[in-house]
Amino acid sequence: MSQRIEIVSAGTKRDLGRSVGATAILDMSRIAGVVDYRPEELVFTAKAATLLSEFEAMLAARNQMAGFEPADWAPLFGAAAGKQTLAGVVAADVCGPRRVKYGGVRDHVIGCRFINGAGELIRAGGPVIKNVTGFDIPKLMCGAFGTLGVLTELTFRVLPRPQNAATLVLRDCAPHAGLAALIAAAQLPVEASGLAYCPHDTTPYSGAFIRVDGTTAAVSEKLGLLKQQFHALDFTMLDAVETDQLFRTIGDGSVIGADGDIWRLCVPPAAAAKAIARAGADVWYADWGGALLWLRMPATAQSAEKLRAIAAELGGHATLFRASAEARSTIGVFEPEPPVRAGLTKALKQAFDPHNILNPGRMFPYL
Amino acid sequence: MIDLPAPDRQVIARRDQIAAALKAIVPDGVASDPASLRAFDRDALTAYAQLPLVCVLPATAEQVSAVLKFAQREGLRVVPRGAGTSLSGGALPLADGILLGLSRMNRILELDYDNRCVVVQPGVTNAAVTRAVQARGYYYAPDPSSQIACTIGGNVAENSGGIHCLKYGLTTHNLMGVELVLINGERLRIGGKFAGAGGLDLLGIICGSEGLLGIVTEATLRILPRPPVTRTLLIAFSGASAAGRCVAGIIAAGIIPAALEFMDRRCIDAVERFCAPGYPPDAEAILIAELDGMPAEVADQCRDLSGIAGQCGATAIRGCADEAERARVWSGRKAAFGAMGRLKPDMLCMDGTIPRAALPQMLEKISALSDHYGLICCNVFHAGDGNLHPLIVFDCMKEGELERAEAFGADILKLCVEMGGVLTGEHGVGVEKKALMGEMFSDADLNQQQRLKCAFDAASQLNPGKVFPVLHACVELGRMHVRDGRVPFGNLPRM
Numbered sequence: 001m002s003q004r005i006e007i008v009s010a011g012t013k014r015d016l017g018r019s020v021g022a023t024a025i026l027d028m029s030r031i032a033g034v035v036d037y038r039p040e041e042l043v044f045t046a047k048a049a050t051l052l053s054e055f056e057a058m059l060a061a062r063n064q065m066a067g068f069e070p071a072d073w074a075p076l077f078g079a080a081a082g083k084q085t086l087a088g089v090v091a092a093d094v095c096g097p098r099r100v101k102y103g104g105v106r107d108h109v110i111g112c113r114f115i116n117g118a119g120e121l122i123r124a125g126g127p128v129i130k131n132v133t134g135f136d137i138p139k140l141m142c143g144a145f146g147t148l149g150v151l152t153e154l155t156f157r158v159l160p161r162p163q164n165a166a167t168l169v170l171r172d173c174a175p176h177a178g179l180a181a182l183i184a185a186a187q188l189p190v191e192a193s194g195l196a197y198c199p200h201d202t203t204p205y206s207g208a209f210i211r212v213d214g215t216t217a218a219v220s221e222k223l224g225l226l227k228q229q230f231h232a233l234d235f236t237m238l239d240a241v242e243t244d245q246l247f248r249t250i251g252d253g254s255v256i257g258a259d260g261d262i263w264r265l266c267v268p269p270a271a272a273a274k275a276i277a278r279a280g281a282d283v284w285y286a287d288w289g290g291a292l293l294w295l296r297m298p299a300t301a302q303s304a305e306k307l308r309a310i311a312a313e314l315g316g317h318a319t320l321f322r323a324s325a326e327a328r329s330t331i332g333v334f335e336p337e338p339p340v341r342a343g344l345t346k347a348l349k350q351a352f353d354p355h356n357i358l359n360p361g362r363m364f365p366y367l
Numbered sequence: 368m369i370d371l372p373a374p375d376r377q378v379i380a381r382r383d384q385i386a387a388a389l390k391a392i393v394p395d396g397v398a399s400d401p402a403s404l405r406a407f408d409r410d411a412l413t414a415y416a417q418l419p420l421v422c423v424l425p426a427t428a429e430q431v432s433a434v435l436k437f438a439q440r441e442g443l444r445v446v447p448r449g450a451g452t453s454l455s456g457g458a459l460p461l462a463d464g465i466l467l468g469l470s471r472m473n474r475i476l477e478l479d480y481d482n483r484c485v486v487v488q489p490g491v492t493n494a495a496v497t498r499a500v501q502a503r504g505y506y507y508a509p510d511p512s513s514q515i516a517c518t519i520g521g522n523v524a525e526n527s528g529g530i531h532c533l534k535y536g537l538t539t540h541n542l543m544g545v546e547l548v549l550i551n552g553e554r555l556r557i558g559g560k561f562a563g564a565g566g567l568d569l570l571g572i573i574c575g576s577e578g579l580l581g582i583v584t585e586a587t588l589r590i591l592p593r594p595p596v597t598r599t600l601l602i603a604f605s606g607a608s609a610a611g612r613c614v615a616g617i618i619a620a621g622i623i624p625a626a627l628e629f630m631d632r633r634c635i636d637a638v639e640r641f642c643a644p645g646y647p648p649d650a651e652a653i654l655i656a657e658l659d660g661m662p663a664e665v666a667d668q669c670r671d672l673s674g675i676a677g678q679c680g681a682t683a684i685r686g687c688a689d690e691a692e693r694a695r696v697w698s699g700r701k702a703a704f705g706a707m708g709r710l711k712p713d714m715l716c717m718d719g720t721i722p723r724a725a726l727p728q729m730l731e732k733i734s735a736l737s738d739h740y741g742l743i744c745c746n747v748f749h750a751g752d753g754n755l756h757p758l759i760v761f762d763c764m765k766e767g768e769l770e771r772a773e774a775f776g777a778d779i780l781k782l783c784v785e786m787g788g789v790l791t792g793e794h795g796v797g798v799e800k801k802a803l804m805g806e807m808f809s810d811a812d813l814n815q816q817q818r819l820k821c822a823f824d825a826a827s828q829l830n831p832g833k834v835f836p837v838l839h840a841c842v843e844l845g846r847m848h849v850r851d852g853r854v855p856f857g858n859l860p861r862m
């Protein structure tokens with residue numbers, strides 16, 4: 001019998017994904033520390049379990065930031081905020097609202113070192129932004145939940161922090177109008193860096209939120225364009241500090257609250273209104289311009305069937321984000337794969353972890 | 368010199384039979400006579416040519432699937448091809464291989480402005496995508512200089528970049544989904560008009576896989592609203608290192624221009640003679656910077672960028688007054704490869720990436736190597752992201768010049784790795800750089816990559832002989848894992 005190793009760094013997201021039924025825990029938390037930060041190259045390399053907070057503080061000190069705006073989901077799972085590590089963020093694909101402008105975690109991890117299931121130390125990618133030498137394995141590691149390798153070092157591309165930011169809030173709009181406003185905003189050349197919608201009775205925020213950033217001059221120009229577009233609607237504005245708080249709340253999922261099961265449904269943005277009407281969640285909100293729907297819905301087979309039918313019809317996928325361990329194992333967490341794709345996933349698992357020892361079963365029974 | 372897998376004589380002997388079988392699948396798209404095959408015997412790495420066994424040009428994904436099923440059943444090798452503009456020999460045919468051309472699949476299937484994407488077949492050219500959406504004020508950001516010819520299928524396979532990828536990313540950052548046909552003929556949709564993967568990020572490894580994992584038969588691409596204002600600055604320097612300092616200064620100041628291109632004295636001269644873009648005659652180096660966005664934002668950034676250039680000793684800073692002048696400035700940059708033909712008949716285009724800070728040092732070393740090899744090298748770079756394109760010009764007909772040019776190129780790429788960079792920024796490994804992969808990766812790294820390949824194509828039928836310096840059989844790679852993870856002779860370098 002081979003071991004079933006659960007890879008843990010800070011352990012803030014152990015309840016995300018299926019449970020591994022580990023026979024051993026590999027505690028990676030000591031594999032930490034910054035290796036190389038070159039602000040003028042926009043490149044940052046650190047050992048995998050370096051705290052995200054340390055990474056963010058170092059970037060902030062040089063007026064830079066991570067383009068994918070990592071969220072902190074720990075409180076959603078009853079863990080303490082501020083403890084998560086780079087490896088955890090990468091493996092669980094923890095990406096915030098800024099994805100609409102800069103892309104996801106996978107678009108910012110340019111290199112990595114990891115240990116495969118045969119115990120070999122592998123390097124992939126590199127320390128420069130533009131690189132097509134060999135397969136883009138760093139991308140494959142993003143969102144793989146440690147099922148393909150134990151990350152030991154990560155290299156990120158980082159970005160200059162915009163001088164200023166602001167949010168245009170469209171108050172009092174019904175879901176259909178609010179989601180349509182996000183689509184309209186995405187079509188304007190304002191490069192919105194946040195496009196979210198929270199329905200009427202959501203606390204602490206409700207309305208359609210359009211974030212813009214850039215130089216102070218750029219922000220006021222972009223707001224001008226947005227006001228012109230939405231002049232017929234009732235709007236207000238949030239300054240940089242309020243904007244920051246708002247979008248942190250949006251990314252962290254705390255809008256949903258501490259109780260209840262959570263699903264995340266990804267659909268084409270223009271199909272969001274339809275998806276919401278069909279899902280019938282009692283609490284919900286939209287991020288990524290409508291491409292990501294956070295839903296409070298029971299972790300039952302019926303919910304799964306309904307959401308997966310919506311995803312199949314409109315295009316997309318549903319994830320059972322927060323639920324009991326039992327529900328996660330029986331209902332499944334990630335979108336079930338059609339046979340051809342499952343075949344490839346199994347073959348990839350075999351290629352990286354031939355003995356099936358690294359977080360086995362975390363994503364699918366076979367991965 | 369490159370070595371390709373030894374051709375199988377028995378397969379070559381069955382050419383007519385194989386052509387007939389392919390004709391049954393694609394009645395109007397099979398070529399097997401030498402005269403027709405000649406058109407496909409090389410890509411833009413022109414020093415290497417090889418007639419394929421047969422060429423098939425399917426018109427539908429069903430036909431692609433049937434061709435691959437046939438190839439798998441018969442154990443035949445397949446080389447995918449788009450427009451054949453690869454600079455690394457990615458589409459170089461095999462004597463016993465089917466050349467699978469996707470150029471006939473050239474329809475734009477859907478323009479979806481609400482979801483900000485388009486769906487296209489693989490043979491659509493890069494430029495055609497922007498052309499299809501520009502009337503509505505949109506464009507497709509990745510813009511390789513070959514964009515009027517190269518196909519989206521080729522762009523996906525090479526993860527192509529372009530002048531504007533500093534701000535807007537490479538193909539991989541603008542690719543939302545593909546339909547992929549596997550070697551067994553099965554068709555698979557990965558991604559689409561939605562975000563995220565919902566499983567492993569297969570799209571991430573497909574993009575840039577150089578035709579080794581599957582055939583792309585459809586792509587969903589992100590389109591962007593065109594920025595209201597674009598300003599182009601031409602900045603001259605009396606030395607290359609001042610230009611290098613300026614690049615570092617711009618990035619350090621938090622400015623990410625849409626494009627930031629560099630040309631050295633030799634390249635400026637060649638381009639001036641070729642198409643007279645009007646670059647300052649006394650410049651030792653120039654930068655072309657492009658800023659786009661909202662009007663006041665662009666004005667601010669132009670001012671800041673000009674200030675930095677001034678501090679770095681720029682001898683002239685010229686803003687393009689109108690669209691015509693802008694087009695003229697860019698015409699020189701875009702003609703750089705073509706202009707080399709005036710210097711010598713043949714050219715090798717290198718493609719390493721280095722940390723930006725190493726630019727001045729790298730230029731000095733290239734200049735020393737140029738003297739050493741007695742060959743001219745013109746430098747044009749995507750300076751903003753450290754992606755170099757040293758252009759080595761030579762004459763194939765002169766005894767030994769090709770070999771010297773290749774050795775010179777290899778030295779440049781090794782230097783890139785030494786300076787903390789990589790072998791290829793956007794052109795791919797292909798056959799051209801495969802022998803150098805060991806400079807960057809250990810045996811274990813390369814074996815891991817090959818095992819990934821095996822997951823898609825266990826018999827190595829898709830584009831074999833590309834990317835990897837040594838092609839291991841998949842069973843051989845698998846065998847390393849026997850005995851509970853204890854690799855035999857674990858302390859010896861493997862294979």
Ligand SMILES: Cc1cc2nc3c(=O)[nH]c(=O)nc-3n(C[C@H](O)[C@H](O)[C@H](O)COP(=O)(O)OP(=O)(O)OC[C@H]3O[C@@H](n4cnc5c(N)ncnc54)[C@H](O)[C@@H]3O)c2cc1C
Pocket residue numbers: 410411446447448449450451452453454456457458469489510511512513516517518519520521522523524525526527528529530577578579581582583584704793794830
């Ligand atoms: C003058 C010139 C300028 C260039 N400028 C740039 C530049 O600025 N930036 C840049 O990145 N590149 C540049 N290139 C390189 C080249 O244009 C790109 O690599 C391009 O993406 C190749 O596209 P293609 O259709 O010609 O593909 P091909 O050359 O036909 O094929 C390239 C690779 O893709 C594979 N392939 C093709 N189609 C498919 C498919 N449908 N499915 C799976 N695999 C497939 C082939 O097997 C091969 O490995 C330039 C080339 C030239 C000649």
